Amino acid sequence: MTNFFTDYLKTTDDRLLTKWTQYFDTYTRELTRFRARPVSFLEIGVFKGGSIPMWKAFFAPGSRLTFIDIDPACAALAEPGTTVAIGNQADPAFLAELAAQHGPFDVILDDGSHVCAHQIASFENLWPHLAEGGLYMVEDCHTSYWPGFGGGYRNEASFIEYSKRLIDRMHSWYTDQDDLFPFDPIARELHSVRTYDSIVVAEKRTKTEPPTTVYAQNGQVRLSRRALEIRGRKSAFAGKDGT
Numbered sequence: 001m002t003n004f005f006t007d008y009l010k011t012t013d014d015r016l017l018t019k020w021t022q023y024f025d026t027y028t029r030e031l032t033r034f035r036a037r038p039v040s041f042l043e044i045g046v047f048k049g050g051s052i053p054m055w056k057a058f059f060a061p062g063s064r065l066t067f068i069d070i071d072p073a074c075a076a077l078a079e080p081g082t083t084v085a086i087g088n089q090a091d092p093a094f095l096a097e098l099a100a101q102h103g104p105f106d107v108i109l110d111d112g113s114h115v116c117a118h119q120i121a122s123f124e125n126l127w128p129h130l131a132e133g134g135l136y137m138v139e140d141c142h143t144s145y146w147p148g149f150g151g152g153y154r155n156e157a158s159f160i161e162y163s164k165r166l167i168d169r170m171h172s173w174y175t176d177q178d179d180l181f182p183f184d185p186i187a188r189e190l191h192s193v194r195t196y197d198s199i200v201v202a203e204k205r206t207k208t209e210p211p212t213t214v215y216a217q218n219g220q221v222r223l224s225r226r227a228l229e230i231r232g233r234k235s236a237f238a239g240k241d242g243t
């Protein structure tokens with residue numbers, strides 16, 4: 001199936017672009033809705049700069065496109081209207097400065113070192129700087145199965161295992177094991193975690209209140225949180241999020 005990205009490949013110049021082919025379908029599914037207006041986009045990992053013109057062509061004119069890489073040679077690869085900042089994706093101080101200058105971001109795409117500890121550090125430091133409605137995408141997650149990248153099957157330190165814990169945290173409203181599994185404030189912001197072949201997508205959409213069940217019958221609509229309350233899920237209502 002053709003899409004913007006498969007068509008784009010035929011227009012590339014001498015700047016090498018490297019992506020796994022299955023990503024183009026995922027990008028199309030996840031990112032097409034971000035083309036309608038200018039957005040703020042961050043990609044971790046520049047390499048030879050091939051993705052810079054691709055994202056420039058993909059997103060609407062006026063978008064703020066920021067790229068980072070640890071290799072100082074990448075600074076020369078910025079296109080007009082784009083920024084390449086040099087630094088380590090696992091360095092909280094660098095990421096804080098980056099976010100202060102260029103954030104918040106509508107889309108963050110981690111195509112950097114693919115080392116699991118770096119992917120987790122970037123996520124933890126940049127998630128707060130993801131805009132409402134934004135997507136955080138981590139690609140090449142198959143390195144979670146490669147010991148050389150800090151992965152390995154069911155290795156707790158891998159990004160895939162971290163993303164599974166994100167799924168738990170997203171559901172921390174619901175369990176009746178308050179002591180074992182307290183409410184995690186990320187549940188307020190984490191709308192969904194979607195896993196594709198080698199790409200994990202986390203979407204931010206803030207809930208201001210705990211989830212409700214709707215009961216509708218004969219046109220009468222009633223909302224209830226009884227399912228949470230009868231389980232004594234106190235921390236979801238008055239937990240460490242300070243509410």
Ligand SMILES: C[S@@+](CC[C@H](N)C(=O)[O-])C[C@H]1O[C@@H](n2cnc3c(N)ncnc32)[C@H](O)[C@@H]1O
Nearest residue numbers: 017018045046047051069070088089111112113
């Ligand atoms: C897979 S390449 C990026 C490819 C590029 N996004 C593309 O689509 O053509 C990975 C890049 O991540 C950079 N990198 C490696 N470790 C890093 C780190 N700790 N922080 C930031 N960038 C890093 C490497 O220098 C390399 O240029």
